[in-house]
Amino acid sequence: MPTSNARNATGERAPSELFENVTCPFCGMLCDDLEVERSGDTLKVRKNGCGRAVAGFERKLPPSSPQVKGKDVALPEAIQAAATLIKQAQLPLFGGLATDVEGMRAAMALAERSGGIVDHALSEGQYRNFKILQTTGWMTSTLTETRNRADLIIVVGSDIPKLHPRFFERIVCPPESMFDVTPPKRTLVFIGKGLDGSPASGPRVGDIINLPCPIEQAGEVLGVLRARLHGFAVTPLEVDGITLAEIDALAERCRQAKYGVVVWAPPSLDFPYAELTVDQITGLVKDLNQTTRFAGLPLGGNEGAVTAGAVSTWQSGYPLRISYASGAPDYDPYRYSISRMLAEGEGDLLVWIASFAPDLTPPATDIPTIVLGTPGMKLPQPPVVFIPIGTPGVDHAGRLVRVDNVVSLPLKDLGRAPLPRAAEILAAIEAAL
Amino acid sequence: MEMGDTPMVDKGAFVMLGSDDYFLRQLAQKQDFERIKDYVAWTMHAAQAIAVKVVNPGGISAFKFNQRKLDLDEEHAYYHVTPRQIILTLARALKELGVTHPLHIHGCNLGIPGNVETTLETIRAAEGLPIHLTHIQFHSYGTEGDRKFSSGAARIAELLNKSPNISIDVGQVLFGQTCTASGDSMRQYAISRSAHPKKSVIMDIECDSGCGVVPMRYRDKSFVNALQWVIGLETFLLFEDPWRIFLTTDHPNGAPFYFYPHLIRLLMDRSFRNDMLEKIQPDAAAQSILKSLTREYTLDEIAIMTRAGPARSLGLKDRGHLGVGAAADITVYEDNADREAMFATPELVFKNGELIVRKGKIVKVVQGATHVARPDFDRSIEKPLDDYFTRYHTVRMENFKLGDDEILDNGRGQIVVQPTRARAS
Numbered sequence: 001m002p003t004s005n006a007r008n009a010t011g012e013r014a015p016s017e018l019f020e021n022v023t024c025p026f027c028g029m030l031c032d033d034l035e036v037e038r039s040g041d042t043l044k045v046r047k048n049g050c051g052r053a054v055a056g057f058e059r060k061l062p063p064s065s066p067q068v069k070g071k072d073v074a075l076p077e078a079i080q081a082a083a084t085l086i087k088q089a090q091l092p093l094f095g096g097l098a099t100d101v102e103g104m105r106a107a108m109a110l111a112e113r114s115g116g117i118v119d120h121a122l123s124e125g126q127y128r129n130f131k132i133l134q135t136t137g138w139m140t141s142t143l144t145e146t147r148n149r150a151d152l153i154i155v156v157g158s159d160i161p162k163l164h165p166r167f168f169e170r171i172v173c174p175p176e177s178m179f180d181v182t183p184p185k186r187t188l189v190f191i192g193k194g195l196d197g198s199p200a201s202g203p204r205v206g207d208i209i210n211l212p213c214p215i216e217q218a219g220e221v222l223g224v225l226r227a228r229l230h231g232f233a234v235t236p237l238e239v240d241g242i243t244l245a246e247i248d249a250l251a252e253r254c255r256q257a258k259y260g261v262v263v264w265a266p267p268s269l270d271f272p273y274a275e276l277t278v279d280q281i282t283g284l285v286k287d288l289n290q291t292t293r294f295a296g297l298p299l300g301g302n303e304g305a306v307t308a309g310a311v312s313t314w315q316s317g318y319p320l321r322i323s324y325a326s327g328a329p330d331y332d333p334y335r336y337s338i339s340r341m342l343a344e345g346e347g348d349l350l351v352w353i354a355s356f357a358p359d360l361t362p363p364a365t366d367i368p369t370i371v372l373g374t375p376g377m378k379l380p381q382p383p384v385v386f387i388p389i390g391t392p393g394v395d396h397a398g399r400l401v402r403v404d405n406v407v408s409l410p411l412k413d414l415g416r417a418p419l420p421r422a423a424e425i426l427a428a429i430e431a432a433l
Numbered sequence: 434m435e436m437g438d439t440p441m442v443d444k445g446a447f448v449m450l451g452s453d454d455y456f457l458r459q460l461a462q463k464q465d466f467e468r469i470k471d472y473v474a475w476t477m478h479a480a481q482a483i484a485v486k487v488v489n490p491g492g493i494s495a496f497k498f499n500q501r502k503l504d505l506d507e508e509h510a511y512y513h514v515t516p517r518q519i520i521l522t523l524a525r526a527l528k529e530l531g532v533t534h535p536l537h538i539h540g541c542n543l544g545i546p547g548n549v550e551t552t553l554e555t556i557r558a559a560e561g562l563p564i565h566l567t568h569i570q571f572h573s574y575g576t577e578g579d580r581k582f583s584s585g586a587a588r589i590a591e592l593l594n595k596s597p598n599i600s601i602d603v604g605q606v607l608f609g610q611t612c613t614a615s616g617d618s619m620r621q622y623a624i625s626r627s628a629h630p631k632k633s634v635i636m637d638i639e640c641d642s643g644c645g646v647v648p649m650r651y652r653d654k655s656f657v658n659a660l661q662w663v664i665g666l667e668t669f670l671l672f673e674d675p676w677r678i679f680l681t682t683d684h685p686n687g688a689p690f691y692f693y694p695h696l697i698r699l700l701m702d703r704s705f706r707n708d709m710l711e712k713i714q715p716d717a718a719a720q721s722i723l724k725s726l727t728r729e730y731t732l733d734e735i736a737i738m739t740r741a742g743p744a745r746s747l748g749l750k751d752r753g754h755l756g757v758g759a760a761a762d763i764t765v766y767e768d769n770a771d772r773e774a775m776f777a778t779p780e781l782v783f784k785n786g787e788l789i790v791r792k793g794k795i796v797k798v799v800q801g802a803t804h805v806a807r808p809d810f811d812r813s814i815e816k817p818l819d820d821y822f823t824r825y826h827t828v829r830m831e832n833f834k835l836g837d838d839e840i841l842d843n844g845r846g847q848i849v850v851q852p853t854r855a856r857a858s
Binding site for chain 1: 434435438454496497498499511622625628632633634635636637638639640641644646823824825826827828829831832836839
């Protein structure tokens with residue numbers, strides 16, 4: 001755990017303080033160049049904040065207390081009530097999981113101890129990727145690699161600024177590149193209708209090409225592109241808003257690119273069988289690597305989703321959707337999807353962890369719920385137990401894994417509110433079992 | 434963090450250099466050697482490493498510039514430096530920084546028939562500097578025979594027996610399904626054609642490194658796999674000094690580490706080895722000198738090769754021996770003529786003097802410590818580095834550094850700083 005520089009040895013805070021190199025935990029990109037100032041309980045983003053960061057850091061926390069059945073109680077009582085519920089449960093579901101590495105470790109330990117199910121709130125999007133990663137593999141890049149090397153960037157069906165407001169600023173349009181052979185101007189391609197490319201501007205952006213097909217057909221467009229790259233005839237082309245000539249022109253740009261990067265955010269590909277679109281993306285990358293260099297760059301992974309997937313994988317061997325009911329981790333990406341289980345009346349207790357955004361609320365369910373949440377959550381049903389927890393990187397230190405899976409970043413304690421860590425609460429519940 | 438979640442064993446990180454932009458830039462710009470040493474030492478501190486590894490020197494970077502191979506004296510298309518320069522610079526830097534474990538080299542041209550010449554040339558290139566050549570089996574391939582694939586083990590062992598500056602580990606292939614994982618994205622991409630099952634994950638990482646994960650099934654009826662098996666065993670049996678050869682399967686690349694008891698039996702039991710030789714692809718068996726090698730490793734030699742030698746090489750002062758001041762990491766076996774059965778199920782395992790395994794079953798879970806080496810460096814290197822990270826990277830220098838408290842983890846982990854020699858110039 002990185003040390004806090006917000007508190008002294010006895011836990012007291014300075015009245016105000018300016019923090020540099022602050023990692024922002026409010027999306028999967030984990031920008032770590034923010035400056036945040038605290039005065040009392042109030043945070044102000046001074047530098048490099050996007051809308052998401054400002055909303056996250058500067059949100060006013062309402063007063064919050066541990067509750068059992070809607071009544072304020074002392075923390076030990078709430079922990080005991082949670083432990084009792086978990087002990088009585090036949091099949092507890094550990095969902096949400098919007099927490100840091102330490103919180104996820106504690107959730108895994110508690111799930112193992114209580115024979116529960118482990119799944120993240122946003123895993124439906126992640127599974128569009130995992131299915132392809134597991135069945136065919138892929139070739140990918142990372143944020144720094146793309147920032148410095150890419151000469152052609154293809155965005156597929158994804159509204160990136162909505163998920164990652166600074167992606168274009170930091171990765172697509174940085175003032176300079178590491179290598180003087182990287183062309184000063186990059187070609188940008190948007191495949192899909194209505195994608196926001198407005199932040200892609202400035203001296204680094206060259207040609208912008210739009211292929212405005214319906215998002216659901218982006219995979220088909222890539223399929224045609226791959227067929228043309230292989231030299232196959234394709235007639236007639238049945239994709240709204242796109243001509244074969246445009247695809248052929250893109251094929252030529254792909255061939256000429258020195259390092260092309262295909263970017264997608266699985267949460268944006270929210271339609272049935274979207275993994276087939278991901279399959280076309282990774283297939284295109286594989287095809288082009290026979291002669292030049294190309295890589296994929298999957299985005300998304302907000303709410304600690306990448307961290308949850310990583311910890312689950314390195315501890316159990318599987319990326320979420322596991323059951324410890326038999327004692328050993330059992331993996332089934334269909335059977336152990338918590339959203340499916342809740343919809344079909346499976347499981348008898350939901351333990352929901354949401355330490356970042358107050359709108360990551362549990363799905364509506366009739367089974368009893370324990371919520372470890374950031375203060376201010378608007379819950380669809382009153383939980384049996386509610387325990388307010390701190391936000392990693394705001395109220396306490398921690399660590400998260402970035403969207404490109406291979407970079408982890410330390411989170412600072414900015415000293416906003418004296419709220420406990422999810423990891424502490426989960427460990428206390430486990431100890432009380 | 435993943436290492437932190439690996440219980441029972443001690444940990445030590447080998448930080449990978451040689452395809453990272455900052456180092457290649459230093460080399461291309463012919464920066465002052467002391468500055469390069471500062472960067473190497475800084476990186477060891479930042480990564481909390483005990484040693485430095487170079488993987489396909491410069492090649493991981495070259496692959497990102499679409500070079501598909503990089504031989505020892507071939508120039509990187511962008512930096513115009515060669516793997517030979519990279520190896521020599523890093524090996525000399527570590528020696529002068531006083532780091533105990535020499536440069537850990539995963540050489541050029543892994544897995545390519547004919548790479549025995551590259552490996553022999555790399556050994557000569559060291560010019561007497563201490564180096565460690567890892568998974569040398571994958572780098573000992575000749576081009577003789579009908580299939581243009583043959584063993585180079587004898588030639589390499591002959592030269593190595595006369596090269597006291599060099600230690601090796603073998604990277605023995607054993608038959609079965611495994612999943613290879615390597616920083617050598619260039620070569621992993623190339624071998625992904627032989628993946629079993631047919632899938633692979635290849636990654637370009639942060640202008641620093643790369644990664645490739647390729648599942649592989651080694652079959653005793655495959656000529657190539659059988660010959661790989663033979664080459665590893667020939668290396669073990671022809672290499673004379675047990676203090677300079679370490680028993681590895683390059684886990685998980687040649688085989689998972691839990692195959693070690695089987696490998697030990699192959700080394701200690703000639704008749705068992707010859708029985709196994711009967712079962713492999715006959716052309717590979719016929720081509721091999723293995724049957725004529727009568728050597729059987731002794732228990733002493735196994736103990737050196739798996740304990741004392743690696744501990745000494747890594748600079749773990751208090752491990753690998755039973756003398757005064759040792760940490761008492763001790764495994765006790767019941768003597769059994771079937772060495773595979775004997776080594777598969779230890780009677781007792783002590784960690785820091787504490788009993789953790791009895792009759793092959795864990796009786797206590799311990800966390801294990803992280804061993805690091807911290808050579809001296811001039812802190813002023815952080816000024817250009819800070820500027821470099823801010824200009825080009827997506828992680829700030831201060832956040833790149835792995836803090837002690839991230840390993841200590843509120844008392845869960847422990848750091849052991851192993852000694853380094855005084856810095857020399």
